[in-house]
Amino acid sequence: MEVEIKEKFDIFNPSRCSASPIKSGATTRKAKNTVLSARFLRGLDYLAVLRPTLLLPVWTMVLLGYYHSLLHSGISVKYLPLLSYIPIISNPDAEIWKTLFLYSMLMGSVYIVNQITDAKTDDINNKLYLVAQGYVKLKFIKAESIILLLGAMVLTVYWFTTNYFYFLLILLSIILGMAYSVPPVRLKGKPILDLLSNSVGFGFIAFAVGWTTNAELSIQSFIISLPYIFCVGAGFVNTTLLDLKGDEKSGDKTIGVLLGVKKSCILSTFLLTIALMFSIILKDYMALSVSLLCLPLFIYMTLTHKFSAITMATKLSILLLSLFTAILIPYYFLLLVGTLLVVKWYYLKRFGIKYPF
Numbered sequence: 001m002e003v004e005i006k007e008k009f010d011i012f013n014p015s016r017c018s019a020s021p022i023k024s025g026a027t028t029r030k031a032k033n034t035v036l037s038a039r040f041l042r043g044l045d046y047l048a049v050l051r052p053t054l055l056l057p058v059w060t061m062v063l064l065g066y067y068h069s070l071l072h073s074g075i076s077v078k079y080l081p082l083l084s085y086i087p088i089i090s091n092p093d094a095e096i097w098k099t100l101f102l103y104s105m106l107m108g109s110v111y112i113v114n115q116i117t118d119a120k121t122d123d124i125n126n127k128l129y130l131v132a133q134g135y136v137k138l139k140f141i142k143a144e145s146i147i148l149l150l151g152a153m154v155l156t157v158y159w160f161t162t163n164y165f166y167f168l169l170i171l172l173s174i175i176l177g178m179a180y181s182v183p184p185v186r187l188k189g190k191p192i193l194d195l196l197s198n199s200v201g202f203g204f205i206a207f208a209v210g211w212t213t214n215a216e217l218s219i220q221s222f223i224i225s226l227p228y229i230f231c232v233g234a235g236f237v238n239t240t241l242l243d244l245k246g247d248e249k250s251g252d253k254t255i256g257v258l259l260g261v262k263k264s265c266i267l268s269t270f271l272l273t274i275a276l277m278f279s280i281i282l283k284d285y286m287a288l289s290v291s292l293l294c295l296p297l298f299i300y301m302t303l304t305h306k307f308s309a310i311t312m313a314t315k316l317s318i319l320l321l322s323l324f325t326a327i328l329i330p331y332y333f334l335l336l337v338g339t340l341l342v343v344k345w346y347y348l349k350r351f352g353i354k355y356p357f
Contacts, residue, residue, distance in 0.1 A: 041350045042135075049115065049130045049141055050108035050148075052343050053356050056336065058107050059100055060322045061202055061228060065210025066096045067328050068224050073215055080327070086285060089329045098159050099213045103206070106152040106170065110177035112145040117181045118188075121246035149174065165217040169209045176201045189251070191258035198236040203229030227287035230275035231321065234298070237268040238314040242307070265302040265310070272298050272317075286328060290320045 077087040115131040122132035179185045207225040240256030279288035294317045301309035326333035347355040
């Protein structure tokens, strides 16, 4: 980046400077501003390495747990104007925002570790990952991961001192998150266990973290999370197919590698169908709506085995779940849209690519 800037403006070559002091000064200022802008964007790499787009489904599950705990606590809620049977939370309390902040720190740490251990796989899959392609320094992101993890633990103790279930869930999140990526356990390379760890980790534990922000953990919280456990499982199976090439070459035997594309698509659609059934049984209209809208795409990908269809089904399921959650908790819409716009701006300015949309 710096080489390109020097070649363009040639500010270090006196023979190229204009005879006009005003023009020379303007050019120099422009060059300095460009250098500062480039440095600022490189600094943002250390925020982007936290994978904000992957934090979105985490926030969604935490907020869904919080939402359902409030509904079952019997507090007075408002309802959607046109859909009077769907309650909304118009004014979330401070505790849930604290939870989102510290859980983002925790998961950011986990995502950094995952990218470090998956650098070879990500490079094979030709993904624009900051770690795999050397945009961030390894020693810095290792320190960043440790600081984030310790910070999350300190904030948990400080903000939720007497909430023992909450602390236990945070501890389980750390253990499961690290066990998924770090050898010799590395659950990612163990089929079935990789699926279970993701389904339970995101579908229940993240949900339960949101639940225990407001209420005590109970068997009821697990039952209510069942549609989301299977939704997450369906989406996870799809993601293993998108990483199939790199996982096979690196020796990670994921559920996708084990079953292959055809059987994995069948499994994914089956899991989504189970999520749909639990949504009906539990009268969870939000989970039901998302499942119904996504099911045709999942069926299509199962019939065609096209990777474009698999990608679309995966992205749509995550987006719809997040958008429907933003309807239930309107303030989340600001966080959701704001994050996506900032990420889009960053990737466009930093790499000249359109991501995530």
